[in-house]
Amino acid sequence: MKKRMRLLLATATGVAVLVGGASLSSASASVSQAAYVAADDITNVSMSGSAYVPADKEIEVGFTFAVANPLGTGNGPTTDADKVAVTSADITPPGKSAKAVSLTYTAPANLTEATQTRPASASGSGKFTITKDDPSGDWTLKIVTSRGTNSFTVKVAGKQGITGASVNPNPVNLVKGQEVKVTVQAAVKDASLVSAKMTSDTTSEYYDLGSLELGTDGYYTGTVYFTDDSAPGEWTLEISANRGGETLKGVGAFTVNAPSGGASKKAKSKVTLGAPAKSKASKAFKLYGKVYRGSKAYAGKIVEVYFKKKGTTKYKFMGFAKASSTGKYSKSVKQRYDGYWRVKVPATSKTYGSWSSQKFVDVK
Secondary structure, eight states, X not given: OOOSEEOSSOOOOOOOOEEOOOEEOSSOSSOOHHHXXXXXXXXXXXXXXXXXXXXXXXXXEEEEEEEESBTBSSBSOOOGGGSOOEEEEEEEOTTSOOEEOEEEOOOOOOOOOTTOBOOSEXXXXXXXXXXXTSOOEEEEEEEEETTXXXXXXXXXXXXXXXXXXXXXXXXXXXXTTSOEEEEEEEEESSXXXXXXXXXXXXXXXXXXXXXXXXXXXXXXXXXXXXOTTSOOEEEEEEEEEEETTEEEEEEEEEEEEOOTXXXXXXXXXXXXXXXXXXXXXXXXXXXXXEEEEXXXXXXXXEEEEEEEETTOSOOEEEEEEEOOTTSEEEEEEOOSSOEEEEEEEOOOSSBOOEEOOBEEXXXX
């Protein structure tokens, strides 16, 4: 039995952190403190995005910086000779050659009046690329000015996002006449829009869990209910995540065992759910989808709508929606909080109940 998670592709994650801001004189790498202060003309270097080794493509990382006393110190008129020039920059991964860094910087205009105060700083920006073949670790960023070379350490994270996932229980032992609750838990670092889908290896049957919820324990979690006629055998769990524009996947295997005594004769229901990714606070938006009984539209079926505020543990009933003759439904809702939405098909004596996938709506 395939019970162990097989991560085929790990996400590439990480936040760029600047460690120190050591400015080195162009003449010596072991300058005194006095020389260090005098040469400290690049300050406030900050990454404008995450720095990480991508899984399958090249990414561009931007940063900003400030030039201290860009027209020199003191007051009064200045000439071009007073200006600090930012001449070049490069960044060196551990064990590899330096990579080019593009810079954007324009020195302030010269001052013409004796009463004018020279600016304390001026801003600039830069960018560099990281490829899937680059190493993680401490990268050395150097920015060269007319007053010296300023060095900084940039932390670049590796390919480490989807680090594990589990299905509980595993195996899933189906029970005649009942639904079995199955929980998916995934460890995904520094990612967004984490979702899960479970698919039978031998049939076209699947369960779409939709958006997984990040808990206080740091794990993303979702639940689904297997009916007694779910396909027995091997199934595949697929975890999808988004990080820095990359779509990343991890897959694992679990087993479903047929119920003792066979499946009941209840029909299976299914409901889809569509929702906007974002909404304005207290402004109405539409939930919509389609209800099925077996493979056909569940005409006229009344479904239940639920909402769970982000960071809480319980869903709150938000009302009903009635399917049309073609099984389609819609409901206008509004909310002040970020949270998760689900739609439930209530069970009957002849039909299993079911839940839609979970949808997260970001309320601004």
